[in-house]
Amino acid sequence: MKRAIPLLLLVLGAIFLLSASYPPYRKTEIEIAFAEEEPMRATLRTPVSHLMRAERMGGYLALYDELARRYDAKGALNYLAIGLGDYLSAECERRRVDPLDATLEWTKDLSVPFIYYEERAGREINLEEAGRAIARALDEEGSARARLCTREVPAAVTVKDLKERTREMGRYRTEFLTSGENRRHNLALAARAISGTEIAAGETFSFNGTVGERTAERGFREANVVVNGEFVKGIGGGVCQVSTTLYNAALLAGLEIVRAAAHTRPVSYVPYSRDCTVSSATDFLFRNDTEYPVYLAAEIKGSALTFVLFGEKKAGRRTLESEVVRESPFRALYEDGSEVRETDAILLSEGRPGITSRLYLVCEQDGKRTRTLIRENLYPAKDAVYRRAASAGQCVTTQKSESRVNAEFGMRNAELWTPRGVIPIRN
Numbered sequence: 001m002k003r004a005i006p007l008l009l010l011v012l013g014a015i016f017l018l019s020a021s022y023p024p025y026r027k028t029e030i031e032i033a034f035a036e037e038e039p040m041r042a043t044l045r046t047p048v049s050h051l052m053r054a055e056r057m058g059g060y061l062a063l064y065d066e067l068a069r070r071y072d073a074k075g076a077l078n079y080l081a082i083g084l085g086d087y088l089s090a091e092c093e094r095r096r097v098d099p100l101d102a103t104l105e106w107t108k109d110l111s112v113p114f115i116y117y118e119e120r121a122g123r124e125i126n127l128e129e130a131g132r133a134i135a136r137a138l139d140e141e142g143s144a145r146a147r148l149c150t151r152e153v154p155a156a157v158t159v160k161d162l163k164e165r166t167r168e169m170g171r172y173r174t175e176f177l178t179s180g181e182n183r184r185h186n187l188a189l190a191a192r193a194i195s196g197t198e199i200a201a202g203e204t205f206s207f208n209g210t211v212g213e214r215t216a217e218r219g220f221r222e223a224n225v226v227v228n229g230e231f232v233k234g235i236g237g238g239v240c241q242v243s244t245t246l247y248n249a250a251l252l253a254g255l256e257i258v259r260a261a262a263h264t265r266p267v268s269y270v271p272y273s274r275d276c277t278v279s280s281a282t283d284f285l286f287r288n289d290t291e292y293p294v295y296l297a298a299e300i301k302g303s304a305l306t307f308v309l310f311g312e313k314k315a316g317r318r319t320l321e322s323e324v325v326r327e328s329p330f331r332a333l334y335e336d337g338s339e340v341r342e343t344d345a346i347l348l349s350e351g352r353p354g355i356t357s358r359l360y361l362v363c364e365q366d367g368k369r370t371r372t373l374i375r376e377n378l379y380p381a382k383d384a385v386y387r388r389a390a391s392a393g394q395c396v397t398t399q400k401s402e403s404r405v406n407a408e409f410g411m412r413n414a415e416l417w418t419p420r421g422v423i424p425i426r427n
Contacts, residue, residue, distance in 0.1 A: 030144040064135035073128040092125040101157035108196040119155035167313040170253030177303040182221040183238035190242040195298035199288040207284035247276035249307040254314040258285035271322035272357035316365030328354035330381040344389040351384030
C-alpha cells in the first residue's frame with residue numbers, strides 16, 4: 001500500500017503535465033470574409049474551440065458534418081465558436097436578394113394578347129455551405145481564412161414558362177351577316193361580357209354567371225329566339241350564337257365540357273350538333289382541367305365573331321366532325337290537321353325534316369387518329385302547314401316573312417321544304 005501511493009502521485013503528475021501542454025479545449029482562430037465585398041477584407045476574426053475533438057474525428061469538417069446532422073448548420077457553428085452561427089445566419093439574411101418571377105399583362109387584344117415582363121434572379125449565401133467552407137478552412141495548414149460566396153437563385157417562373165402557359169389553345173369563328181341591328185347588338189354585348197375572362201385552374205366557367213341575366217334593364221334588346229322549335233321575339237335574341245361560338249372553341253381547345261344543350265331546331269351558323277343554346281334555365285358550362293389559367297378573348301370584325309382561348313395547349317391537333325345519322329320526313333298538313341293532297345294549297349309555314357346527328361372530336365397525335373363521340377342530337381321534324389285554296393279568302397302566305405325570320409336569326413341560303421321538293425331561298 002505504501003508503495004502504491006508514490007506510483008499514484010507519479011501518474012497524476014504526468015497527467016497534469018500532459019494536460020498543461022495539450023489542453024482538451026485548445027483553440028484556433030479563423031478569418032471570415034464575404035467575396036462580394038470590394039476590396040475583400042476580413043469581416044470577422046474569431047477563436048474556434050474543440051480542436052482536440054476535431055482532431056479525434058479527423059478534422060473540423062467531419063466534426064461540423066456530425067453536428068449539422070444532429071442539430072442544424074446554425075447550431076453546429078455556434079458549437080464551434082460561441083455566437084458564430086447566430087452572426088452568420090443574420091449576415092446571410094441581410095445579404096439575401098429574393099428572385100423576382102416573370103409576370104404577364106393580359107391585354108385582351110387578339111393582336112397582342114399578352115405583355116411579358118422578364119424575371120430576375122436572386123442571390124443568397126447558403127448557411128450550411130458556409131459552415132462547410134469554414135470547417136474546410138480550419139483543416140488547412142497555416143492561417144485559417146474562409147471566403148464565403150453568394151450564389152444565384154433562379155426565379156421560379158420565367159418568361160419562357162409564361163409563354164408556354166399562354167399559347168393559343170382553340171379558336172372558332174361564326175358569321176352573322178344577315179342579322180338585324182338588335183340581334184347584332186345583343187351578340188356584341190354578350191361577347192364583351194365574356195372577353196377578358198380568366199378561368200383559374202380547376203375552375204368551371206358559367207356562361208350565365210359571366211354574361212348575366214338578359215334583360216332590357218341590362219341593355220339587351222328584342223330579337224328572334226328559338227322556343228320549342230319556332231322563332232319568336234324575345235329579349236336577348238342572338239346570345240346563343242355567342243355561346244355556340246365559345247362552345248366550339250372550348251371543344252377545339254380540348255377542355256372538359258360540363259353542360260351544353262342543343263337547340264330544338266338546327267341553326268345555320270354551325271353544322272348539326274355543334275350548337276349550344278342558353279337561357280335563364282339552361283347554362284353552358286366548361287371546366288379548365290389544366291394546371292394553369294385559361295384566358296378567353298372575343299373579337300367582332302365586320303359580321304364575324306371569333307373566340308380564342310389561351311392557356312396551356314394540350315397535345316395533339318383537334319378538329320370537329322358532324323354527321324347526319326338519319327333524316328325523317330315532315331308532313332304537309334292543313335290547318336285542321338288533315339293531309340294536304342291538292343297541288344294548289346297555299347303555304348302558311350314551311351316544313352322541316354327531322355334530323356338525328358352526331359358530333360365527333362377528332363384528335364391527331366404522334367401519328368395516331370382518335371375519333372370520340374361528343375353527343376348525339378335529335379332535331380324534331382316540323383310539319384308544313386297549308387290552307388286550302390278555295391277558302392283562302394284574304395289569306396297571304398307567310399313564306400316571305402318566314403324567310404325574313406331565318407335571315408334575322410343568321411341564316412343564309414336556307415332551304416324551303418314543300419310537298420313538291422326543295423326550293424332554295426336567297427335571303
